[in-house]
Amino acid sequence: MSPIDCLLLGLLFILSTTSMGGFAWAGRRVCAVTPQSRVSTHSESHVQPVYQPYLTTCQGQRICSTYRTIYRVAYRQVRRELPQAAAPCCPGWSRAHSRAFSCNRALCRAPCENGGSCIFPGRCSCPPGWTGRGCQTDVDECAGQSHGCHQLCINTAGSYRCTCQDGFSLTADDQTCQPSGPAPEPEAPSQAGPPSEMKEEMQALRSRVEALEEKLQLVLAPFHNLMPSAPEDVGADPVSRLSHSLQQLDRIDSLSEQISFLEERLETCKC
Numbered sequence: 001m002s003p004i005d006c007l008l009l010g011l012l013f014i015l016s017t018t019s020m021g022g023f024a025w026a027g028r029r030v031c032a033v034t035p036q037s038r039v040s041t042h043s044e045s046h047v048q049p050v051y052q053p054y055l056t057t058c059q060g061q062r063i064c065s066t067y068r069t070i071y072r073v074a075y076r077q078v079r080r081e082l083p084q085a086a087a088p089c090c091p092g093w094s095r096a097h098s099r100a101f102s103c104n105r106a107l108c109r110a111p112c113e114n115g116g117s118c119i120f121p122g123r124c125s126c127p128p129g130w131t132g133r134g135c136q137t138d139v140d141e142c143a144g145q146s147h148g149c150h151q152l153c154i155n156t157a158g159s160y161r162c163t164c165q166d167g168f169s170l171t172a173d174d175q176t177c178q179p180s181g182p183a184p185e186p187e188a189p190s191q192a193g194p195p196s197e198m199k200e201e202m203q204a205l206r207s208r209v210e211a212l213e214e215k216l217q218l219v220l221a222p223f224h225n226l227m228p229s230a231p232e233d234v235g236a237d238p239v240s241r242l243s244h245s246l247q248q249l250d251r252i253d254s255l256s257e258q259i260s261f262l263e264e265r266l267e268t269c270k271c
Contacts, residue, residue: 029103031090041079048074092121110134114158129158150177202262209255216252 051067058064089095089103096105112124116135119125126135141160142153149162164170164177171178 029090029093030087030101038082039079040082041077043075044078045073045075047071108134127158148175150175198262198266202259202266205255205259205262209252209259212252212255216249 048071050070050072052070053065053067056064056066087101092107093103094105094107095103106118106120106123108118108122108124110133112118112126112135114127114130114135116124116126116130122133124133124135126132129139129141131137131139138155138157140155141147142149142155147153147160147162149160151165151168152163154161154163162170162175167180168177169180170176
């Protein structure tokens with residue numbers, strides 16, 4: 001490469017750097033680089049002349065009035081225009097801070113509501129339970145089947161809650177319902193003995209058995225004592241008297257079986 005080519009390349013590099021205004025690295029979403037200037041104001045010191053009158057003696061012993069110049073340090077405000085490179089962001093984007101190269105902060109014309117954040121120009125990222133361009137619309141979770149409630153679902157602002165029908169209450173998972181009343185406890189076996197009704201029935205049966213035994217004794221007395229007399233309700237025929245006695249024995253056996261059955265029930269009763 002000849003010296004002339006090197007010189008031309010160097011001039012092109014200087015011109016390109018100067019046209020960028022020293023802003024050599026432009027970040028993302030930077031649309032154009034335009035030279036601009038900013039005004040800088042600062043204080044500086046300077047020497048200020050001060051004219052002070054005084055009296056002196058002129059020629060001929062005359063008093064004259066004249067001025068003398070003194071100098072003092074003073075301060076003044078100076079404004080200067082400093083050239084700087086400005087790389088404006090593309091529409092809908094801005095810088096997170098003044099010294100950032102990239103324009104990574106999105107701008108939404110309408111502010112994001114209900115805790116949403118702007119992730120793209122004009123688009124919000126909404127938290128769970130909200131939807132819409134600006135997160136202004138509530139999501140009805142109870143409209144679908146994904147809420148997981150066992151019985152009833154009630155939609156609220158940005159969320160939902162489960163509830164139960166009458167007679168039920170929520171469990172610890174806040175979704176499942178269970179009966180509100182306590183579970184019935186098994187009754188303890190009574191130690192007080194058989195109820196009074198069964199005792200009365202048993203006593204009545206014993207009384208009937210005793211009465212029948214007494215009556216049987218009266219019926220069989222003629223046979224044992226060889227007496228011809230008989231009860232009025234039995235005929236004088238010995239066969240009739242024997243048949244009547246056997247019937248009485250059957251009744252006694254039946255009553256005895258009933259008494260035995262009641263005694264077994266009393267022994268096994270746990271009420």
